[in-house]
Ligand SMILES: Cc1ncc(C[n+]2csc(CCOP(=O)(O)OP(=O)(O)O)c2C)c(N)n1
Ligand code: SF4
């Protein structure tokens with residue numbers, strides 16, 4: 354008997370990703386698609402994609418998709434969810450999109466306890482625009498706008514979104530995961546599934562922060578990027594479940 | 603016995619599958635695909651465990667893994 358151990362999820366279209374070689378945005382797309390397939394919710398799920406490298410995610414997810422103005426995905430998702438409360442609504446956002454221009458939208462969507470799910474891709478830079486410093490750029494990290502490394506005096510220290518949002522009552526499930534190896538990829542998928550289940554149960558706002566690579570703007574090979582993430586991002590951005598409602602434990 | 607197949611035209615030669623394969627049986631081919639990348643391929647399929655770690659690590663969903671299970 355032949356058993357399929359791995360195949361492309363139906364919640365992804367057949368369109369080829371435009372991402373750079375080794376960019377882990379593709380892994381995160383696939384995990385979201387696998388969860389949607391496994392929960393059997395594709396026919397009533399709506400995704401909202403951001404501005405950033407994942408701006409074309411509407412072409413990749415095989416379901417109803419929106420493309421929001423920069424940082425505004427949580428506001429657009431709020432409108433969709435409140436109009437069509439039976440839909441599962443998720444946003445997919447980078448750290449420039451969510452943690453800088455869209456800070457107000459994400460904080461207030463979480464504070465209001467909007468019953469939406471956010472997949473937050475933290476790659477510590479603005480990928481699409483050429484690797485400028487993001488609010489999540491690590492201390493000392495060289496980017497095109499911090500050629501000598503991020504300095505605390507001038508730019509402060511990185512914003513820890515999961516820690517920050519988990520202080521809000523409306524945010525009921527918050528987890529930080531990573532995709533730098535197969536074991537962590539499996540854990541990341543479980544967290545994304547939990548976040549969707551929280552929405553399905555109508556419990557409140559859920560967010561999964563996924564640590565991701567940007568080989569192109571980090572100036573590293575895809576393999577070196579996985580190691581850089583593990584060595585540099587994990588110590589600053591501890592993985593784990595920051596908040597979890599008893600109903601889904 | 604497992605069979606790992608690659609959609610060669612989609613492969614970007616990033617080597618992440620090679621990095622995680624516990625059997626170290628994936629290599630980049632000498633030729634290039636239409637995008638100009640050296641595509642990944644399995645050299646000794648009989649050593650493949652069918653673990654699908656390669657497929658789970660691939661950012662471009664290039665790989666499919668099918669395992670032949672022994673009849674009980
Ligand atoms: C209103 C507005 N301001 C600025 C930009 C320029 N811009 C495009 S993408 C981006 C940041 C992207 O970074 P991130 O959200 O981290 O996503 P990534 O590309 O790294 O996945 C910026 C500043 C824009 N498109 N619109
Ligand atoms: S620029 Fe960075 S984040 Fe954008 S596709 Fe390339 S590697 Fe990925």
Ligand code: SF4
Pocket residue numbers: 604606622623624625626627628644649650651652653654655656657667
């Ligand atoms: S299925 Fe496992 S053993 Fe086979 S090629 Fe992929 S990673 Fe290697």
Ligand code: SF4
Pocket residue numbers: 375608612613614615616617618619620641642659660661662663664665
């Ligand atoms: S991980 Fe995927 S894209 Fe990268 S070399 Fe392997 S098959 Fe090709």
